[in-house]
Amino acid sequence: MIAFIRGTLTDIDGNVIIVDNNGIGYGVNSSMNTIGSLPAIGSEIKLNTKLIPKEDSLTLYGFYDKEELKMFELLLSVSGIGPKGALAILSSMTVSDIRFAVAGGDSKAFAKVPGVGKKTAERAIIDLKDKVDIVDAFEGKLSAGQTKIATTSTVKEEVLEALVALGYSPSNAARALDKMTITDSTTTEQLLSDTLKQMSFI
Incomplete structure (x- = not known):
């Protein structure tokens, strides 16, 4: 488990943040909300992370805010939403937006996210209802x-x-x-x- 990574922000490539930690450059996938909050290249940053292993890869996901990381993990628990979809949602909606949508049963808010269809949006409301008080x-x-x-x-x-x-x-x-x-x-x-x-x- 890699709970967080601290190091120097050296580059941003799409939705991947490159962090130099003791001479090793780590590529950390993130949301546009986190990327939009990053300081200037060369600054020291700390990202709360989650490592997701697959058969052929180890992918690191990271966020400035622990609440965003928690929401990322909750979104992964929704049937039909993988890491890519969860990042898309967190790039289009803030954590508060997601909570408001779930509280209000507003599946249309999720359906507006590119790549999230009507059925997945409705499933997100159902699956998250008991997890987001x-x-x-x-x-x-x-x-x-x-x-x-x-x-x-x-x-x-x-x-x-x-x-x-x-x-x-x-x-x-x-x-x-x-x-x-x-x-x-x-x-x-x-x-x-x-x-x-x-x-x-x-």
Whole structure:
């Protein structure tokens, strides 16, 4: 297992990052989100990695953010999605985008990714639903005075379902919910009302 690699960024070839570690150049496959965040050539970088062995090769995949690596691994658990497809998704969607799509059951968000068909997009929603908790999709900092994300999971699920039933896009509804501040006393009715106001600005 190679948990991470630290070294000098020497080149970027497509979606492959070349890292010089003690005189050895490692080719690390990555997403365009990570590649877009890289510093200048010659800088020291650290990538969180996963080594995937095949019969005829050993391929290293790496990401700046551990959360992106975790999502890469989750995407690999989806039937029909391999490393290439997982990178394509992470190059077109951020980790938050994926969480919002799963929370909102928005398979169309996945289907927009080049190479991901309708069936695979629907399968991604099904396979990831129990692996990406709705609270993860709304992971924001708690406001002062809050001690927990209250039973917000249930409240947000109810409001999300209500917004979708009203005709709003699952992804937009999830994003609007993410902007809401929820306390232990927040009711479903109050959150729905506040979120509808927020939706008017989307």
